[in-house]
Amino acid sequence: MAKSTRLSDDRPSPRDALAAGILPERLLKLLYYMRLQRAVEDRGVKLYYQGRIPGAYFTGWGHEAIAVGAAAALGPDDLLAPMHRDLAAYIMRGMTVGEVFAQFLDREGGPTRGRDGNVHMGDPRRGILPFISHMAASVPVAAGMALACRQRGEARVVLTFFGDGATSTGAWHEGVNFAAVFRLPLVLVLENNQYAYSTPLDHQTAARAFVDKAAGYGIPGVAVDGNDVLAVYDAAAAAVALARGGGGPTLIECRTLRVRGHSEADKFSYVPKALLDEWTARDPIPHFERRLRTAGVLTDAIDEAMGARIAGEVEDGLAWAEASPEPDPRTVADGVYAAE
């Protein structure tokens, strides 16, 4: 498959964004959530190396622009079916930093109450579908959530994330096709980070680009720079509007690179150094910060205040999680069935 093109030319400038009606406060909110995901996951990495996180640990390092740009396009009643690299999207949909850390630490305070680990979480009460490990298994379920909205005549939209590897699964194909056939309000966001664990794109597909799959389902497809939060936002906002208006699903291919290991246990020596350097240099956070400064939206004062606020939220969240109890082993067999 052709290496992701950088698309740098057609990136909307912050001025376009402002013109597009994105106010400074909203631009700063995007930056805030990107930095918050990075800070929470950075703290998580430290906890992991301190041996305090049971099992595997995954980050969305470099994916923040995708998570934030896409989730920012959702309305208050919309729904999310996330995956394992879009932590900010969970938080933007209402999950607290404390709950996230409680999940990492397998505590009762986490959304799965210690039953499942790391980013394998969700919260139906907040409209966040808990994803399971089986890649793309959420896609047909997200289609079903959109079906329910359509059946009840609710103008709600479901947005789901998945990886490049996930597109090879039958679940992905069946879910996308189902949503397309019934023109369901579903937005399909591909986090193309060029690897599935150690597997490069050319072992995942022979297609020129993943967007080329859209026509096979009769839906629109668009490719954007996944390190450009505004490009992702623009594409997602258009797709959400189309879906809400009854126009059916859109496939959005967001191109980035997984700049850390698949999990923290993975030393990812299989990723070419040059590729890694190229994308590390394009880290979506400083990149967006530079643009906001150029546009006069971000100042030193705002920057410091934001950093301080995030640092506080991370420490408070972790403290909350640490105060949350370990699950009681005697409850191991509880909750298998819902009581009538």
Next chain:
Amino acid sequence: MAKSTRLSDDRPSPRDALAAGILPERLLKLLYYMRLQRAVEDRGVKLYYQGRIPGAYFTGWGHEAIAVGAAAALGPDDLLAPMHRDLAAYIMRGMTVGEVFAQFLDREGGPTRGRDGNVHMGDPRRGILPFISHMAASVPVAAGMALACRQRGEARVVLTFFGDGATSTGAWHEGVNFAAVFRLPLVLVLENNQYAYSTPLDHQTAARAFVDKAAGYGIPGVAVDGNDVLAVYDAAAAAVALARGGGGPTLIECRTLRVRGHSEADKFSYVPKALLDEWTARDPIPHFERRLRTAGVLTDAIDEAMGARIAGEVEDGLAWAEASPEPDPRTVADGVYAAE
């Protein structure tokens, strides 16, 4: 989905076919196999209504040009992974008419020896993969057969058939993608008969046409008139040549209509009369006969001789099958494992 376009203009004339090196004998062989499938299935229908065929009965009425045109493009060592509407392909690859009737009658002489029924058959010894009921489950297996050819450096090609409904399954997607990624020698023949049981195309896909799926896998796709045996042959021959040369899979969409019920138990009242009349009028057999007569290839004498030969083969085959014993009930638990 857009109704299949007739493509009548770009049909190669018999003269083209002759020019393309298809000799009269070969053209007549194509006609012979199309008529043989029709005759065998016609006899099967009679047996079915006489209550002599246990279970369901399926025909490939109207599909004969697809089965014959595609299978005719294969070389002696090539391999086949068929489905339930391409009986002629089984016979062209070496299954006898007697074995086919024995399968219909659940006799020991059938390829599954009465274990499975109707067209759920195959014969690995002759390079015919036995398909299972689960639609498209053969596609990844056919990819694996092509993989083995590639691993051993054999210049063999695998050709597989599947329906429009089958393209909605995860198995189809995963199998096609696998073959595309490894550029395996696999030819993918879609029998688009506009229905999956009672389900019309617009409940199966929102794509403009199934060929539009090819680009999503990075493989070539072509649509042909499935009622034109030469059009199917030309497309299949090109795909076989490409695959044999290491060019990987091709998707060939053959457009036709299922002009009978899904099975003989289905009265198919859901198919619009006009559509049915349109395609019944385009029956691939008389259509091809007319063209061969115009080209002076088919004469009354040849026609009669062919009819007589086929009638004889059908009756002899049925007699052979009737002489084949019923399976011994005491063997019900035999053959579950292969002996070491």
Next chain:
Amino acid sequence: MPHLTYLEAIRDGLREEMRRDPRVFVLGEDIGVYGGAFKITEGLLDEFGPWRVIDAPLAETANVGAGIGAAVMGMRPVIEMQFADFVTDAFTQVVNMAAKYHWRTRTPLPLVLRMPYGGDVKGGPFHSQCMEAWFVHTPGLKVVAPASAEDAKGLLLAAIRDPNPVLYFEHKHLYRLRREEVPAGEFVTPIGRARPVREGTALSIVSYGWMLHKCLEAADLAAADGIAADVLDLRTLAPLDREAILGSVRKTGKALIVHEASRTGGVGGEIAALIAEEAFDSLDGPVTRLAGEDAPVPHNPGLEAAFQPTVQEIADAIRRLAAY
């Protein structure tokens, strides 16, 4: 009371629940315009329209997944497998997504999978399977298998109203077997409760689905020899009605378990193990199983007849065990 076939009782139950509760809808292949491969959903499209009677693509993972997603949103989906055999194409959705959903989230997942299963339809190895044991071994799923028209309706209503994923195994052989009196209107057969069909003290016969009918015929033959069997229709396979099974065996001291599914690893093993552990002191004879062969289901009618336990084989087993 109306006289209905098992098949009509299912349709009746679907229609009544869809009228009663706007959240209930059906989705599957060929179930709308065509009315379903077995015509069970006939008439529903006209009454409820295309968003409550959904003709789905040929894609079991999509169809079950869509049902799960709708259930997540508070709908009450009833997803039809055209044949139970095809659930293997949706296995991840059933055993991983649906089964573990409440345990992970503590929120309900009200989903019903209609599973037309079993033999005697000349369907061969891919249209006749009994795979209930796979799901009985999957925590978080409920599994029911009615043997009568009344329970076909009562268990369907119970399944639709249950906040958990329920696999509803409807036996194809029973669809049109006969007409029975089925109460009109709403009634529920409680999930998890077995039905004592016949009182006896000589031995306990535990069965479900089609085989229950064979067991009753066999019990008649044995009764002619003065052997009075206690016959239990399990009706629910997960969770099992342990008390009913153990109570009967403690009374009779002997147990014969009969099912159509292949013997090895079948539900009968779990039931026998339960008895051998919890009712050991009451046992006066070997815990006996009769079941389908450890082979795929053959297409040839003669072979298939040999595949399943016959009335004669069951009667012989009853006599042997009673005489033990």
Next chain:
Amino acid sequence: MPHLTYLEAIRDGLREEMRRDPRVFVLGEDIGVYGGAFKITEGLLDEFGPWRVIDAPLAETANVGAGIGAAVMGMRPVIEMQFADFVTDAFTQVVNMAAKYHWRTRTPLPLVLRMPYGGDVKGGPFHSQCMEAWFVHTPGLKVVAPASAEDAKGLLLAAIRDPNPVLYFEHKHLYRLRREEVPAGEFVTPIGRARPVREGTALSIVSYGWMLHKCLEAADLAAADGIAADVLDLRTLAPLDREAILGSVRKTGKALIVHEASRTGGVGGEIAALIAEEAFDSLDGPVTRLAGEDAPVPHNPGLEAAFQPTVQEIADAIRRLAAY
């Protein structure tokens, strides 16, 4: 004899078979360049090249299906599931395409599925499952589950050489547990034969995989109280070694069956049923099962420790049963 871990024994077996037989190849996700999620196939790509060590797409149906197709052509594929849990994405290929293939065609299907299974890796509900019972209930499949490094190699060689589809359940907890003496070069552990690990007359303990090791520890504790248990390592779950199981129980009169998989519908049920039917006259006590909870496998370490039978629980069960 070389000292190898269970994991090294698997790698050793793969390498030797690939050297011996050019038809043998491995296919799976991340098994080539990366050497596999557990590094079992490390080094094989360099030695055998990309057409015999195939880095496959993220697609279990494609990968298992491709293995079946290659086996149809006479190759000897070994397909790795990155975790056994993901086999549910390939379920149709395993239970319908592969399992029924020989029965329908009378031609062999030499296929091995490597299934890294079981708990104690802090993997939670989707990286810890024990689903062997699903496959034991599927006629046409063989199922093996080595507990020792020697059997890990011996059963792998047997599986690769077997003309049938074999599910090879390799327990993740055992991968690096310890080093054992493993014979160098070719040797085969026959499929279908259990291993008597310890002689005793007080009761029979039947187990496999990780739990076998817990049973041996528990048997040591009980031995201190003068209770001599007969311990059987099943090694093969399908086909079961009926003679070994029945022989041991006829000798001891008591049976304790222990596995990690959820209790209800697990392989233990089949074994208990076999004993309760075929060795009934020899039984001096209830056929007892200890197994995992009827719940998904929890991620939290404290919860997971409570999920599986502990050495203490096994020892208590041994004492109770011995005293019965």
